[in-house]
Amino acid sequence: GAVVSQHPSWVICKSGTSVKIECRSLDFQATTMFWYRQFPKQSLMLMATSNEGSKATYEQGVEKDKFLINHASLTLSTLTVTSAHPEDSSFYICSARAGEGSETQYFGPGTRLLVL
Amino acid sequence: GDSVTQMEGPVTLSEEAFLTINCTYTATGYPSLFWYVQYPGEGLQLLLKATKADDKGSNKGFEATYRKETTSFHLEKGSVQVSDSAVYFCALGRYNQGGKLIFGQGTELSVKP
Numbered sequence: 001g002a003v004v005s006q007h008p009s010w011v012i013c014k015s016g017t018s019v020k021i022e023c024r025s026l027d028f029q030a031t032t033m034f035w036y037r038q039f040p041k042q043s044l045m046l047m048a049t050s051n052e053g054s055k056a057t058y059e060q061g062v063e064k065d066k067f068l069i070n071h072a073s074l075t076l077s078t079l080t081v082t083s084a085h086p087e088d089s090s091f092y093i094c095s096a097r098a099g100e101g102s103e104t105q106y107f108g109p110g111t112r113l114l115v116l
Numbered sequence: 117g118d119s120v121t122q123m124e125g126p127v128t129l130s131e132e133a134f135l136t137i138n139c140t141y142t143a144t145g146y147p148s149l150f151w152y153v154q155y156p157g158e159g160l161q162l163l164l165k166a167t168k169a170d171d172k173g174s175n176k177g178f179e180a181t182y183r184k185e186t187t188s189f190h191l192e193k194g195s196v197q198v199s200d201s202a203v204y205f206c207a208l209g210r211y212n213q214g215g216k217l218i219f220g221q222g223t224e225l226s227v228k229p
Contacts, residue, residue, distance in 0.1 A: 004159065032215060043120075043205070043221040044160075049214055057214075093159070097215050103148055103167070105217060107159035 002028045004096050006108035013084055014116055021079045021111045023094030029074035030096035034105065035067075038091040050077045084115040118143040122206050122220035129196055129227050137191040137223045139180075139206035149173075149182050149189040150207040150217065160205065163191075196227045 003026040013019050023033055031052045036044040048069050049057045056069035066088075068080040077096075081088050091112050095105040123138040141149065148167045152160040164173030166182035166189065173180050178193045189206060206220040 034216070041221075043219045044217075046216060046218070049216065095160075095217075103150075103165070103209055103215055104162055105215065107152075107161070109157070109159040 002026075002096070002098060002106040004094065004106045004108040006092075006094055006111050008111060009109065010112040010114075012114045012116065015085050016083055019081045019084055019113060021081075021092055021094075021113075023077045023079070023096070023108055025075045025096040025106070028096070028098065028106075030077075030098075031074060032097040033071060033077040034095045034097070035069060035077075035079050036093040036095070038093055038110070040091075044093060047079075081113065084113070086115045089113055089115045118147065118208055118210075118218050120206050120208050120218055120220035122204075122223050125203075125222070125224040127223060127225050129225070131198055131227055131229050132195045133227075135191070135193040135196045135200075135225070137204055137206075137225070139189045139191065139220055141187050141189065141206075141208050143187075143208055145210075146184075147208045147210050149180070150209060151178070151180055151189070151191050152205040152207060152219075154203045154205065154222075156202070163204070196225070198227045198229055201225055201227045 007022045033050040035047045050071040052071045071077040093110045095107045098104045119142045150165045151163040153163045164175040166173040169184035171182045203222045207217045209217045
């Protein structure tokens with residue numbers, strides 16, 4: 001099946017710094033990628049939809065200036081957590097849609113962020 | 117708005133036991149329904165899906181039937197194995213909303229030998 005990778009798999013940073021997380025579709029092109037956030041023992045919360053070559057669409061309550069998303073190519077989307085704070089510590093997961101006509105999403109393994 | 121509710125875990129079963137994980141949804145119209153599985157240390161994988169009422173999705177011995185009258189999509193397996201230990205997520209999606217998925221809270225399954 002299709003593979004989606006994320007890098008890094010975990011990161012620890014100081015409060016106030018910015019962290020970039022990469023999401024890549026390894027063997028297929030993805031015009032649409034999604035970014036989720038997962039708290040311990042809780043569900044995945046959709047943060048934004050990332051479309052190649054256009055601005056991301058953010059869900060209600062998600063700060064677009066805090067969570068910058070760039071989808072510069074058909075195989076790469078990045079999420080940058082700007083001026084990170086301890087409350088941003090979480091598990092961030094990306095997924096890529098298999099095609100415009102597909103309802104199937106392929107998920108990355110996730111990135112664990114800890115802000116000290 | 118749309119929402120998905122799953123039974124709380126963790127669920128602990130012995131090998132070869134029967135499994136049911138309940139999932140109900142709230143939505144207007146006819147969304148598609150999915151079950152995803154997350155094995156330890158791995159990303160979510162699509163387990164099965166159903167796109168319309170009365171459809172049955174099946175894969176790897178797991179089954180779920182799209183019941184519009186009860187707004188449910190319960191996951192079942194007749195005989196679980198230790199290798200089925202994972203977290204299971206029920207989800208709802210709409211193609212006409214760009215493929216966005218709304219997830220339930222996940223149910224952790226632990227199968228003991």
